[in-house]
Amino acid sequence: MKNPNTHLFRYCPRCGKKSLVTPNVKSFLCSSCNFKFYLNSAAAGIALIFNKKKELLVTKRKYDPAKGMLDLPGGFADPGETIEGCLTREIKEELNLSITNLSYFCSVPNTYIYKDVNYSITDFAFLCEVENFNGIKACDDICEFYFMELSKIDKSLFGLESPKIVIEHLLKNNNFYGLSQS
Ligand SMILES: [Zn+2]
Structure with a gap:
């Protein structure tokens, strides 16, 4: 199952770079500063x-x-x-x-x-x-x-x-x- 919010969450809330990636359906990872966020059920x-x-x-x-x-x-x-x-x-x-x-x-x-x-x-x-x-x-x-x-x-x-x-x-x-x- 693909992360349904890929289109919306692109900028890292910690470092501000456009480097958020979506490793799975519920998480967001900044490839620049390693910030990680979960949008759980x-x-x-x-x-x-x-x-x-x-x-x-x-x-x-x-x-x-x-x-x-x-x-x-x-x-x-x-x-x-x-x-x-x-x-x-x-x-x-x-x-x-x-x-x-x-x-x-x-x-x-x-x-x-x-x-x-x-x-x-x-x-x-x-x-x-x-x-x-x-x-x-x-x-x-x-x-x-x-x-x-x-x-x-x-x-x-x-x-x-x-x-x-x-x-x-x-x-x-x-x-x-x-x-x-x-
Ligand atoms: Zn970051």
């Missing part, structure tokens, strides 16, 4: 929230990348934050919901291109419970939300890859998690 959380009708909470993205496309709620972990803490914060920010009983579901690699930088992401999906949906509203970086029956979700309406894969995993594990629609 960033951690992010995805919240899988179902209502009493066992419909999945789906959001619409307010900003690029994939502005106007569907997504699952969540976001990037801040430095020093757990994924559980990240999801609790993000779901409060995005939907004004308080989540409880988080349980790990699966992890999926993702690619996120923001202002020309190609970020590698590892998304961690958690099943989450919500006491009630009374205060739900679309805020922050989402502009709308929907509850959708899993089997009827059109994955082509999602702008990023990882939510599609998580939904496929959910469909496969439908019965195990007691999410069967029948």
Whole structure:
């Protein structure tokens, strides 16, 4: 796998020479002063929230990348934050919901291109419970939300890859998690 940011990172931040090379997918090396920098995979959380009708909470993205496309709620972990803490914060920010009983579901690699930088992401999906949906509203970086029956979700309406894969995993594990629609 080639480093996807070769075009963007060319000047060494330490010596200033145009001598950055990309030995692999995640690192940058200055051939002049030996400076080395890693752009490792960033951690992010995805919240899988179902209502009493066992419909999945789906959001619409307010900003690029994939502005106007569907997504699952969540976001990037801040430095020093757990994924559980990240999801609790993000779901409060995005939907004004308080989540409880988080349980790990699966992890999926993702690619996120923001202002020309190609970020590698590892998304961690958690099943989450919500006491009630009374205060739900679309805020922050989402502009709308929907509850959708899993089997009827059109994955082509999602702008990023990882939510599609998580939904496929959910469909496969439908019965195990007691999410069967029948
Ligand atoms: Zn240098």
